[in-house]
Amino acid sequence: MVRRVRPSGRCRRPRKVGAGRLRWGGEDGVSAETGPLRVWVDQDLCTGDGLCVQYAPEVFEFDVDGLAYVKADDGELRLDPGSRVDVPDHLRLDVVDAAKECPGDCIHVLRASDGVEVAGPDSGN
DSSP states (O other), X not given: OOXXXXXXXXXXXXXXXXXXXXXXOSOOOOOGGGOOEEEEEOTTTXXXXXXXXXXXXXXXXXXXXXXXEEEOTTOOXXXXXXXXXXXXXXXXXXXXXXHHHOTTOOEEEEETTTOOEEESTTSOO
């Protein structure tokens, strides 16, 4: 069994999701009641590690500069700083997990209704 130790010292067990990927689920605070989400990447903090692209390649992609950017449902990268895109419902947990695991703390996931950050460096989680 693979286990991951979080900085808080708690262990969380992964669960399998599509295509054999693992998700570190449980305490993300994001539920159906949270409503639609939006996401953006702060390229000034991006380390180019690529976890986000592994978690949600439909939402995150690298540009030629080696940094991650968001892409909208049309598949086009949004290269303007602070560009936000809607998170598809079926990718909500993948995007939240990407924000939580990002070594650069550069992914911001916001509730679309009020702009409150639910995952990322300003979320308090």
